[in-house]
Amino acid sequence: MVGRIAAVSIVDAIAADLRSRVFSGDLGSGEALTETDIATSYEVARPTAKASIEKLVAEGLLDRGTHKTARVVDLGPESVRDIYLARAYLESEVLRRLARTKDVPQGAVQANRDIAALKSGAPLDVVEPDMRFHTSLIDAVANERISRMYRSLVGEVRLCMVRVQSLHLLDTELILAEHQKILELIEGGQGEAAAELLDEHLGRARERLVAAMGGTAGPEAEYPSGLLPE
Structure with a gap:
């Protein structure tokens, strides 16, 4: 019997990798994540990079004000x-x-x-x-x-x-x-x-x-x- 494999979008895959890096401490508190850097690192278009960032902003792992660079949350x-x-x-x-x-x-x-x-x-x-x-x-x-x-x-x-x-x-x-x-x-x-x-x-x-x-x-x-x- 062949198991079912769930399809994962590129946005979800990038977000998952970034999430694991935040949890492991590889991305530390206050570290900046720009759309350009993510697009370059993962070899994707900037809209894809932006969507990945927005997922983590929605989860509370990244913080980004209007027209500002996203940063790993610095919890006080x-x-x-x-x-x-x-x-x-x-x-x-x-x-x-x-x-x-x-x-x-x-x-x-x-x-x-x-x-x-x-x-x-x-x-x-x-x-x-x-x-x-x-x-x-x-x-x-x-x-x-x-x-x-x-x-x-x-x-x-x-x-x-x-x-x-x-x-x-x-x-x-x-x-x-x-x-x-x-x-x-x-x-x-x-x-x-x-x-x-x-x-x-x-x-x-x-x-x-x-x-x-x-x-x-x-x-x-x-x-x-x-x-x-x-």
């Missing part, structure tokens, strides 16, 4: 707080709704297994399954608009997560343990407890990243967890 402490709080509002309510029916998404279960199975120890390897864990929770409520709203944040969320991991701000074992506990609370119908743990889970990452960017961390940065041995 307050932007980080905005991003994390926006996702917390959506995810917390989703957890409450999943707990009402005790619906544990298998995609989230598998994502956490994938984190547990990581062998390399490279912090950045955690980002993909971690992002998949949270996205699986959102998608489990089967509301197209909620999923669309969440995905409008995904580029910026992933960028924050990459920085958290590259700076070694969170222990993988703690991420794994808190994910597992969230799933157990959903299964037990404890929506409010799951939402509270999520706030702690995201708040710790948020405030540690704020501090790493030169801001003043809130108390969430040092919240202890009872899920790991002392």
Whole structure:
């Protein structure tokens, strides 16, 4: 049986490559991306280069004012707080709704297994399954608009997560343990407890990243967890 291969446009392919370079740090904060440079590097026409840039601007990975050169976003402490709080509002309510029916998404279960199975120890390897864990929770409520709203944040969320991991701000074992506990609370119908743990889970990452960017961390940065041995 021959598998189906999805066709990818040139614009999407260029955007995907640029996106991966932003996430890997190859394209750093504030770095300029001109239509001419991209057209030359990828051997495409300028309209194609422009469309690729516009995709990443829409995802929040590039910033471009009117008649200005696009640059990789330079997230500051307050932007980080905005991003994390926006996702917390959506995810917390989703957890409450999943707990009402005790619906544990298998995609989230598998994502956490994938984190547990990581062998390399490279912090950045955690980002993909971690992002998949949270996205699986959102998608489990089967509301197209909620999923669309969440995905409008995904580029910026992933960028924050990459920085958290590259700076070694969170222990993988703690991420794994808190994910597992969230799933157990959903299964037990404890929506409010799951939402509270999520706030702690995201708040710790948020405030540690704020501090790493030169801001003043809130108390969430040092919240202890009872899920790991002392």
